[in-house]
Amino acid sequence: MGYQSIKSWPEDERPRERLLKLGADNLSSAHLLAIILRTGGGGKSAIDLAMEILNNFGDLKNIDSAALKEFASLKGMGTAKVAQIKAAFELGKRLLSEPNEKGPVFSSSHNVYSYYHPQVKDLKKEVFYCAMLDAKNRIFRDCKISEGTLTNSLIHPREAFREAIKESAASVIFVHNHPSGDPNPSREDISITERLVHTGEIVGIRVLDHVIIGDGQYTSFMDNGLLAITSKKS
Numbered sequence: 001m002g003y004q005s006i007k008s009w010p011e012d013e014r015p016r017e018r019l020l021k022l023g024a025d026n027l028s029s030a031h032l033l034a035i036i037l038r039t040g041g042g043g044k045s046a047i048d049l050a051m052e053i054l055n056n057f058g059d060l061k062n063i064d065s066a067a068l069k070e071f072a073s074l075k076g077m078g079t080a081k082v083a084q085i086k087a088a089f090e091l092g093k094r095l096l097s098e099p100n101e102k103g104p105v106f107s108s109s110h111n112v113y114s115y116y117h118p119q120v121k122d123l124k125k126e127v128f129y130c131a132m133l134d135a136k137n138r139i140f141r142d143c144k145i146s147e148g149t150l151t152n153s154l155i156h157p158r159e160a161f162r163e164a165i166k167e168s169a170a171s172v173i174f175v176h177n178h179p180s181g182d183p184n185p186s187r188e189d190i191s192i193t194e195r196l197v198h199t200g201e202i203v204g205i206r207v208l209d210h211v212i213i214g215d216g217q218y219t220s221f222m223d224n225g226l227l228a229i230t231s232k233k234s
Contacts, residue, residue, distance in 0.1 A: 015047065030054055036088045042076025049076050053085075064089045103139040106131070109220030112173055112211045115139070120177035120213055128176040130160055132169035133208070141167055155192050157199035164205050171206040181215030185226065193221055 015031040024032065033050035040046045052074060057063045063085065071077045106112050112131070120127060131142045143163045146155055164172050174196060176189075185193075193210045200207040209222040221227040 029060060033085070036084050037081050038084070040076060041078065041081065042074075044076050049074075049081075053077070060089075064093075102134070105136060105138045106133060106173060106208075107137060109209055109211055109218065109223050112175060112209065112220075113213060113218040116175050116177075116211070117213055117218075121215075123177055124179055126176055126179060128155060128174065130164060131173045131175060132164050132167050133171045133173065135170045137171070137208070140169075155196075157195050160196055161199055161203055161205060165203060169205055171208045172200065173208050174210040175213065176210075177213045183212045183214030183217050183219040185212055185219060185221070190226065193227070197227065 015027065015034045018031065019027055019035060027035075030047060030050045033053060034046040037046045037049055040049050042049070044052065053063060053071075056074060057066055057070075068079070068082055068086075071082045104111060104115060106115070116129065116131075125148055126146075127144060128146045129142050130145055131139050133139055141163070145160050160174070161172070174193070189210075189212065193207075196210070197207045207227070209220055209227060211221070212219045
């Protein structure tokens with residue numbers, strides 16, 4: 001009796017479709033391995049072949065360290081498939097060995113302004129960033145939360161903190177520009193910051209500042225006592 005091709009499976013159960021829908025971190029090792037293999041062999045589907053490899057070697061470390069000839073006993077594992085697995089494992093090791101490049105320490109609002117001003121000075125629309133910091137206030141990543149005129153409906157606190165939570169940021173600084181050149185906060189800016197500070201308190205990620213960048217100048221909520229006010233109100 002022949003094997004059932006993965007193409008005949010319901011779409012939500014296929015490894016590649018599940019990865020695109022749910023993310024790689026939600027797939028089992030067998031499903032990830034099946035994606036690397038791409039196709040089955042020896043009368044087995046890719047997922048069956050992946051499970052056989054895992055059962056044969058016991059765990060991923062043993063698969064990584066296995067010699068090429070150790071795959072020979074597995075029917076359907078030709079040299080091309082072995083090479084695909086070895087290449088994938090090597091890429092993973094190289095990724096782990098790469099240095100985690102981090103940006104400067106944000107010890108003042110002027111540091112934040114100097115870092116972001118070159119990025120936003122010529123923009124014609126407002127762009128809102130979340131800068132993620134480690135325990136030493138060094139930025140290690142940022143993400144763009146929105147583009148366009150800021151409104152409470154545009155900035156969702158849950159979305160604003162999503163990446164910071166995922167990256168285990170110790171704290172965050174929010175940054176956005178005013179294309180008009182005037183960095184003074186609007187009522188909407190203040191309202192949004194209140195919500196963000198309150199959300200940060202709930203999720204355990206402190207909001208250190210909200211910096212608005214204008215034409216060669218900026219406004220810091222922290223420096224102007226606005227962050228403390230919003231925190232008390234929330």
